[in-house]
Amino acid sequence: MHTTLRFFPLILAIAFPLAVYGQSVDSDSLKKAAPTVFIDCGSCDLEYFRTEITFVNHVRDRKDAHVHVLVTTQSTGSGGTEYTLTFAGQDQFAGDDLVLKHITGKTDTADEIRSGLVKMLKIGLVRYAAKTPIAGRISVSFQDKTMPTSVQDKWNSWVFSLSGSAYFNGEKTSRYYNVNGSLAANRITPSFKFRTNYNASRSTDRFSFDSGSIVSTSKSHNFYVLGVKSISSHWSAGAGVSANSSTYSNIKFAIRPAPAVEYNLFPYSESTRRQLRVLWKPGYNSYHYREETIYNKTGEGRWGQTLSIALELKEKWGTISNAFEAFHYFGDLEKNHLEVYSELSLRLYKGLSLTLYGNLSRIHDQLSLRKGEASLEQVLLRRTQLATSYSYYGQIGLSYTFGSIFSNVVNPRFNGY
Numbered sequence: 001m002h003t004t005l006r007f008f009p010l011i012l013a014i015a016f017p018l019a020v021y022g023q024s025v026d027s028d029s030l031k032k033a034a035p036t037v038f039i040d041c042g043s044c045d046l047e048y049f050r051t052e053i054t055f056v057n058h059v060r061d062r063k064d065a066h067v068h069v070l071v072t073t074q075s076t077g078s079g080g081t082e083y084t085l086t087f088a089g090q091d092q093f094a095g096d097d098l099v100l101k102h103i104t105g106k107t108d109t110a111d112e113i114r115s116g117l118v119k120m121l122k123i124g125l126v127r128y129a130a131k132t133p134i135a136g137r138i139s140v141s142f143q144d145k146t147m148p149t150s151v152q153d154k155w156n157s158w159v160f161s162l163s164g165s166a167y168f169n170g171e172k173t174s175r176y177y178n179v180n181g182s183l184a185a186n187r188i189t190p191s192f193k194f195r196t197n198y199n200a201s202r203s204t205d206r207f208s209f210d211s212g213s214i215v216s217t218s219k220s221h222n223f224y225v226l227g228v229k230s231i232s233s234h235w236s237a238g239a240g241v242s243a244n245s246s247t248y249s250n251i252k253f254a255i256r257p258a259p260a261v262e263y264n265l266f267p268y269s270e271s272t273r274r275q276l277r278v279l280w281k282p283g284y285n286s287y288h289y290r291e292e293t294i295y296n297k298t299g300e301g302r303w304g305q306t307l308s309i310a311l312e313l314k315e316k317w318g319t320i321s322n323a324f325e326a327f328h329y330f331g332d333l334e335k336n337h338l339e340v341y342s343e344l345s346l347r348l349y350k351g352l353s354l355t356l357y358g359n360l361s362r363i364h365d366q367l368s369l370r371k372g373e374a375s376l377e378q379v380l381l382r383r384t385q386l387a388t389s390y391s392y393y394g395q396i397g398l399s400y401t402f403g404s405i406f407s408n409v410v411n412p413r414f415n416g417y
Contacts, residue, residue: 031057034134035093036405037125038062040316041071045114047412052118055129055138057406062316063350064405066091067128069121072272072314077188078159079106083117084272087124088316093131100124106159158187178203193228193238205381216381220246233267249385250368252290258283258306274313281306285329292371294387300367304329318346318353327365338362351401358394 037056039049050058062068070086081104089096102120104113129135161184168177180201187194199222207214221244228238239259245251258281265276282305289298308325321343328336344356369387378384 030134030137033132035066035125035128035132036064037067037069038065039069039071039121041069043073044071044117045110048114049118049121053121053125055134056125059405060401061350061405062347066093067125068316069124070273070314070316071117074272076103077157077186077193079161079186080104080108081113082272083120085117085120085124086273087128089128093128096128098124098127156187157189158185160185173208175206176204191230193230194226196223196225198223214377216377216383218247218383220244220248230268233269234264235262236264236268237261247290248383250290250293250370251287253288254286256283256285272314275310276312277308277310279306279308279310281308287368289368293367294369294371295367296371297367302329302332302335302367316347318344320344329365335365335367337365353399355397355399356395359392361391363389363391 035056036059037053038059038061039046040062056067059065066089068088068090070088072084072086073081074084076082083102083104085100085102087098087100100120100123102116104116108116126138126140129138161182164179164181166177166179168175170176178201180199182197182199184195184197186196201220203218205214205216222242223244224240224242226238226240228236230236237260239257241255241257243253243255245253260279260281262277262279264271265278266274282303284301284303286301287299292298304327306325306327308323310324311320311322313320321341323339323341325339326336327338339359339361341359342356343358344354346354348354366385366387368385370384374384374386379386
């Protein structure tokens, strides 16, 4: 596990002695004067944080906090995760902000990850606690200083991954199983990104009746290669090739080579907090179908282009993730699709939150649809793609929490009841 600090070259450990300058002090009174903290991390073990970080008061709403800690993540080239911890001072700490980073490896356990995050949180929070009366109860120690050494990477930044899984269930009259596997090879450096992945999947349903049985199988294979060159803090360019086959989509084999260029309005270094990316991708699409299509074809090749725009913001008031994609074939503009995706999570007021999810697609490029009518079995089991001009899904949620603002106490008894 590797930790990168912006302001602290050494690792600190926080401890609480029993007395300060030979005088006894009321711990409860000091704790009331300690900073209030809101840790904004949906995937973190917050109960563990409250148990391990006891020199601050944890609250459940950002508006009640002296310090708002926003934890954002992005994947590293080795398959690990880079955590960015943004400490934003509020009220008497307004303007006192700090950014720390913590990097975990792909093989790190959940306990190692949460322990590393606790250490980073303590390092960041001690600067705020030092400005309150509780500072007298805090002592700081340093680990032995080590000299930097050069690192020889025998893999030259290459990371390989193999995975496989099987899922099955059943009862007296039905059985289902799914088997899938994947192989990936990636090399990611600050100047160049190379990714390749192959995935195969097979699913089978079996239903038994007094008069017989129905067996339905679906298979798919997917492969892609991507290379991206970093041009500047806002521009990147690259090319990729994707290939696939699918019984559901009536595709025996399809391949799509395409160059691409992308512009990010914000520097890529700020990608864990905000991104506004515009990507343009022209390319060639070659299809070979399993069965004759509704356009009386068993294979074809077409040129087309894709324009996509993505906005991602993670702020103290919530998160926004929006994406728009438009595609059409050259020479046949009627064959196209438009897709809009939106995810919004807002903290409207103390304890009041709003969440919205939605996707809307306008579809006019289903070139691979099988000719003829789909059977009832294929429709009910979703074993073949059906003609449509649109698709959508959505979700909306509203929650309100009120009562005590403090959440220091952890009591795990009967958690599973």
